[in-house]
Amino acid sequence: MSVLVYTESENGKFKKSALEVASYASAIASEMGSSATALSFNASENDDLGNYGISKVLNVTNENLNTFTALAYADAIAQAAEKEGATVIVVSSSANSKFLAPILAAKLKAGYVPNVVAAPESTNPFVVKRTAFSNKSFAFTQISTENKIIGVSNNAFGLVENKVELTVEDFSPSINDDSFAVKSVEVDKVAGKVTIADADIVVSGGRGLKGPENWGMIEELADVLGAATACSKPVSDMGWRPHGEHVGQTGKPVASNLYIAIGISGAIQHLAGVSSSKVKVVINTDPEAPFFKAADYGIVGDAFEIVPKLTEKLKEFKAQNA
């Protein structure tokens, strides 16, 4: 019996969230007195996982799986779980994990709990803490089925180094052609740009920035910080920024370490989606803007003056601390 974790990679390299879910899986495994096995697809640096408590990797090498296909990946994970006798499966909160987890839940008749923010409260009964009501509350959710799937929120558990002896095994699940009936035709993604889901820092702009032509300074600030860019809902509704950058209750959730809100008032629907970020900084001309009540640090002032200055100062800071 072991805990199985799906460790996501891109072009062979593990994502940071893969190392975080690996840390999480190994924490549950030690709590349950078992070991943690990772399942990776076409990954080239499997040894990394040994630094985060993983003692065994099942690595699938299969060209058909170079492009993510939810059903085929779920098939492979289900077979790996069976092979390992794993009843607890850990996944991340990436778009791909959230796609395959419910499919896997149905296949394994497993209870699935997404948005989990901490190690289990207890493993018998199995109870985890997660966010609910769009971050307006936490829920303690008990899973009653034998098989269990835990979706870990980004940046909630962090990376926990714990070096163990690692073995890497080839694994060849048998996957039906039927599992490729939902085909990826084209992926449209800016290469080399940090995504909101993976970012440690997110720089976000609102209607206070007046127009799309003013996003240069947001991007420069994000560049210096290695941050992803995001925006409020009206900004994407007006077409100033792509829909994929809209964050909040009806957009993408943000769970970064640092969230910088510029020219965003802090409406309840916006805050609901970003409040699980650890540290929030707000820059707004209006001292009464509701965001100041939800932020850790704030500057009352004009973004057009403050943001370029902040970018310059951060460049100096980075140069000194490099």
Added chain:
Amino acid sequence: MKILVCISNVPDTTSKINFTDGDTKFDANGVQFVINPNDEFGLTRAMWFKEKQGATVHVATVGETTVEPTMRKALAIGADEAIRVNSVPTDGYFVAQQLAEVVKNGGYDLVIAGRESIDYNGGMVPGILATLLGMNFVNTCTNLEVDGTNATAIREIDGGKEKIATTLPLVIAGQKGLVEESDLRIPNMRGIMMARKKALNVIEPIEATKATEDTKFEKPAPKGAVRLIDAENIDELIELLHNEAKVI
């Protein structure tokens, strides 16, 4: 084409969230319930298929009588018929099994659900439903075209989007983007009158297992006061982010 739109009934986005019975139950007192925003986009897209491609559109909800105003609203927006599975929607696994029965009996070609309910944020009903039925499934869907039995969809991925080709029968979990925000429909008087004559069928739940249960809720700890930094003193912000918050 026969379409089923799955609708969850959720607290309005501006609702304050409170709990009762020693923090074990959501307090619905004074809360205004609405069609889940993700489902509203899906319902509007279904109306488009009805008007442009002659589709029949039914809506289904698993819930008690309290959800009927939300279903009437869906009928007023233009759905042809509504189905209510008479049960408390205990957990996603249970709800998906109930909806699977509805889909099986109704012979739907396309099921439109939402990416997640904004209350319990499960994000699982559509995927479980599709898998139980062996239907194709596209999550976080922001665009859908259907031509005969072929479907083309756009799915939001981390940092971009993906174009997908698949076939009916299909389940999608939709969200903003499926239709323009400005095309979302508000029921008008005529729609409301017509909705009164439409069928709202109530069916009893099937025997089904549940997988999870929320045993307790907890509100986030109240936030301390914001630390204001003078606009002339940006160095202080950098210093605090580095030494105090340790995030840069």
